[in-house]
Amino acid sequence: MRFILMMNGTKADFAGYARWSKEDLQRNVAFMRAFSKELKDSGVFVSTEGLAFPDQAKTVRAGKDGEPVTDGVFPESKEFLAGYWIVDVESPDDAYKIAARLSAGPGPGGKPGKMPVEVRQVMSSHTDYGL
Amino acid sequence: MTVPLEHLLRELTPQVLGAVIRRFHDFAAAEDAVQEALLVASQRWPREGLPHDPPAWLTQVAMRRMIDQIRSEFSRRQREQDTALEAARSSRSTSPAGAGDDTLILLYMCCHPALSSASAIALTLRAIGGLTTAEIARAFLVPEATMAQRISRAKQSIKQSGIPFQLPTPEERARRLRSVLHVLYLIFNEGYTSSAGAELGRDDLSREAIRLARVIHKLEPRDAEVAGLLALMLLTDARRAARTNAEGELIPLDEQDRTLWDKREIDEGIALLEATLPKGAVGPYQLQAAIAAVHDEAARSEDTDWPQILALYDLLTHMSDNPMVILSHAIASAMVHGPAKGLELLDGLERDPRLAGNHRLNAVRAHLLELTGDRAGAVRYYRAAAGQTANLPERNYLLAQAARLS
Numbered sequence: 001m002r003f004i005l006m007m008n009g010t011k012a013d014f015a016g017y018a019r020w021s022k023e024d025l026q027r028n029v030a031f032m033r034a035f036s037k038e039l040k041d042s043g044v045f046v047s048t049e050g051l052a053f054p055d056q057a058k059t060v061r062a063g064k065d066g067e068p069v070t071d072g073v074f075p076e077s078k079e080f081l082a083g084y085w086i087v088d089v090e091s092p093d094d095a096y097k098i099a100a101r102l103s104a105g106p107g108p109g110g111k112p113g114k115m116p117v118e119v120r121q122v123m124s125s126h127t128d129y130g131l
Numbered sequence: 132m133t134v135p136l137e138h139l140l141r142e143l144t145p146q147v148l149g150a151v152i153r154r155f156h157d158f159a160a161a162e163d164a165v166q167e168a169l170l171v172a173s174q175r176w177p178r179e180g181l182p183h184d185p186p187a188w189l190t191q192v193a194m195r196r197m198i199d200q201i202r203s204e205f206s207r208r209q210r211e212q213d214t215a216l217e218a219a220r221s222s223r224s225t226s227p228a229g230a231g232d233d234t235l236i237l238l239y240m241c242c243h244p245a246l247s248s249a250s251a252i253a254l255t256l257r258a259i260g261g262l263t264t265a266e267i268a269r270a271f272l273v274p275e276a277t278m279a280q281r282i283s284r285a286k287q288s289i290k291q292s293g294i295p296f297q298l299p300t301p302e303e304r305a306r307r308l309r310s311v312l313h314v315l316y317l318i319f320n321e322g323y324t325s326s327a328g329a330e331l332g333r334d335d336l337s338r339e340a341i342r343l344a345r346v347i348h349k350l351e352p353r354d355a356e357v358a359g360l361l362a363l364m365l366l367t368d369a370r371r372a373a374r375t376n377a378e379g380e381l382i383p384l385d386e387q388d389r390t391l392w393d394k395r396e397i398d399e400g401i402a403l404l405e406a407t408l409p410k411g412a413v414g415p416y417q418l419q420a421a422i423a424a425v426h427d428e429a430a431r432s433e434d435t436d437w438p439q440i441l442a443l444y445d446l447l448t449h450m451s452d453n454p455m456v457i458l459s460h461a462i463a464s465a466m467v468h469g470p471a472k473g474l475e476l477l478d479g480l481e482r483d484p485r486l487a488g489n490h491r492l493n494a495v496r497a498h499l500l501e502l503t504g505d506r507a508g509a510v511r512y513y514r515a516a517a518g519q520t521a522n523l524p525e526r527n528y529l530l531a532q533a534a535r536l537s
Contacts, residue, residue, distance in 0.1 A: 001521070002272070043249075043281030046273050088273050090249055121521040124272070 002046060002088045002122040003095035005102060007115055008079040014053050020108055027106045028113075035102060039087060044098070046086035054080035086122060095119050136176060139185065140169050144261030145346075147189045149233020152296050155197050158240065159286035162258055164200070168193035169261065234259065235350045236298055238343075241285075242311040245292050250285035251314045252321075257282055259346075260339050270336050271321070311347065312360050312416065315340050319364050323371070337368055358407040359417030365400035366423035369393040381528045385432035397427045418447045422459075437466040454486045458495055470502035490519035494529060501536065510537045 009017070020028070039045040057080060058070040085102070089095050099117040107113030144165065151161040168189045182188035241254040253271075256262045262270075268278035299307040322336025344361040351357050373387035401424050407417060422443045429435040444460040457480055465473025477496055486492050497512035513533035517526050 040276065041280060043277055043284055045277045045280075088249075088271070088277070090247060123521050123523045123526070 001090065001092070001095075002086055002124065003092070004120050004122055005085045005087065005095070005099045006118040006120070007082045007084070007102070008118060009082050009115070010077060010079055011054060011074075012076070014055075014080070014082070018053070024106070024108050024110070027110055031105045035105065036085075038101075039085065039098070044087045044089050044094075046088050048083070048085040050083035051081055092119075092121070136173065140172060140189075141261030143186050143189055144169065145234040145237050145259045146231075147186055147193060148258055149237050150186075150190045151193045151197060152237075153233065154194065155201075156296065157197075158289050158296070159283070160197060160200060161193070162286060164193040164196035165189070166257075166263075167196050231350050232298065234346060236296055238311050238347060239299055239307050240289060240294055240296070242307075242314040243289065243292070243294055244307070244310045245294075246285055246288060248314065248317055250281055250288070251310075252318055253278060253281045254285040254289075255314055255343070256318065256336075256339065259343060262339070308351070308354065308357070312356060315344050315347070316360060316416075318343070319367075323367060337364070337371075340364060341368060355407045355410055355412050356414040356416045358403050359414060359420050362400040362403040362407070363416050363420035363423055365396045365403070366420055366427050369396035369400070369427060375524070379524055380531075381524045383528075384426060387432075389430060389432075392427065397424075400424060400427070413446070415447060415450050418443055418450070422447075435466075437463060441467045454480055454483050454489075455491070457483075458486075458491055462495060462498075465499050465502065470499040473499045474503070488519055490516040490525075490529070492516075493519065497529075497532065506536045509533075 036045070036048060039048075054074075056072075057074070058072050059074075060068050060070050063069040085098075087095060087098055089098070096119060099119050103115050103117050104112040105115070107115070147168070148161060148165045151165060152158055155161055171192055172185075172189055176182070176185075238255070238259055241258050242251045246254070253267055256267050256270075257264065264279050264282060265275045267282075268275040271278065298304075319337050319340035322338070322340065341361070341364050344357070344364055348357050348361050369392050370384075370387060372393070373389065373391035374382055376382060400420065404417065404420055404424055408421070422440055425436050425440050425443070441460075441463040444456070444463045447456050448460050457476070461473045461476035461480070464476055474496065477492065477499070480486055480492055493512045493516035497509045497516060500512060501509035510533045513529050513536070517529035517533065520526050520529065
């Protein structure tokens with residue numbers, strides 16, 4: 001079963017991250033690198049991407065003639081995707097364990113960041129009949 | 132690689148691998164060496180023609196790789212020299228002996244209960260099926276590096292567990308055979324339940340599972356459950372062409388164009404069952420195959436012999452407390468005794484933790500409610516089921532059912 005683990009944050013969260021100390025950032029980067037390697041080594045890794053800060057994020061809708069109409073004004077409370085990992089595991093519990101490892105990644109001062117990680121199953125055209 | 136050559140190589144893989152492991156007692160290294168030999172063969176045979184004795188040729192090339200590898204390690208680890216060279220020398224005949232036994236031993240090894248099912252599946256497809264890591268990765272929608280890692284971890288666990296390269300003891304045999312059958316069943320399912328066309332190559336998994344089931348049926352001809360699993364696969368696979376339309380949308384059994392069913396597979400599956408069932412010792416695979424056969428024998432959906440299907444599910448529920456079986460039993464009851472009876476049986480499943488969040492319970496409830504004439508209830512449960520499935524064609528089907536009724 002494939003799951004996507006999504007790390008989200010508000011603009012305020014991103015702004016806070018941008019003010020982390022050098023040590024805190026280095027610790028976090030090292031953790032993320034080790035985390036991805038761990039996923040690869042254990043044979044569950046499918047893909048991962050990190051996203052640019054949401055400063056330039058735009059919502060796009062089709063205009064009258066289908067041309068793009070952009071909007072960059074968002075409520076403060078809006079959560080933006082910071083990055084995601086897709087893993088292929090045998091159960092939702094396996095995915096939750098991996099998400100918890102991610103959430104425990106170091107925040108300021110090296111303390112576990114406890115960032116919320118949204119876990120969703122990725123659709124497939126395959127069914128597990130569980131027989 | 133031309134298709135027939137590819138088939139030949141894949142057929143030869145387990146016996147060649149078995150012969151190499153028998154000599155060198157190193158599953159992981161032997162597996163790598165055989166993969167290399169297969170690669171050499173796939174490049175050379177089309178150019179130079181088939182060798183006189185293909186399995187012996189492959190075994191020899193793989194053994195040479197093994198010896199090369201051992202030699203290069205010698206410089207570092209002199210003390211291993213004697214045993215390995217002796218092993219190489221003792222290989223007077225390079226023709227694999229007891230090829231059937233070797234294949235069987237390998238199957239038992241790859242499907243060892245100590246391995247996770249993902250590992251067992253990957254290892255079986257590579258070591259017995261002769262598929263490349265890239266092919267397996269593609270079929271399971273993961274990067275090749277991830278699949279390579281899974282296979283290498285599986286090989287590592289086999290090495291560490293010290294599972295000897297021999298047939299399981301008679302006491303162990305039944306349990307180990309069950310896990311082999313389960314792995315083949317999972318491979319079949321992975322291929323069958325994916326929608327046709329959407330993901331190329333995945334229905335190859337079903338074909339591969341059938342091929343492997345044939346191999347084990349040949350090696351264990353007296354085991355009724357092996358025959359039962361092969362029959363179940365054939366009788367299910369027979370409906371492949373009818374179960375989705377050109378857009379990849381699911382077509383339920385009662386709406387399928389039965390002229391599209393594969394008559395040859397149905398006949399073969401039924402013949403297997405007819406040869407097996409009278410022998411007694413009926414197990415769950417044979418029963419599921421028998422149920423599939425009753426469906427397959429009905430020329431029209433309304434000709435389906437539901438009382439017989441219900442009787443078979445009665446037997447099956449005595450053998451297995453799998454909630455999916457109980458769910459199917461409820462459907463059969465509804466077809467025989469009316470939807471109210473089916474709904475009553477579903478109530479018993481409501482609190483089963485194994486079905487918590489599973490869409491199938493709601494989907495069946497929706498279907499039965501529709502049969503009672505409760506359209507609003509059916510719509511509600513079809514939508515609830517749609518929210519729970521992670522299967523895209525299935526979600527589309529469930530939403531279409533809800534839309535049809537609302």
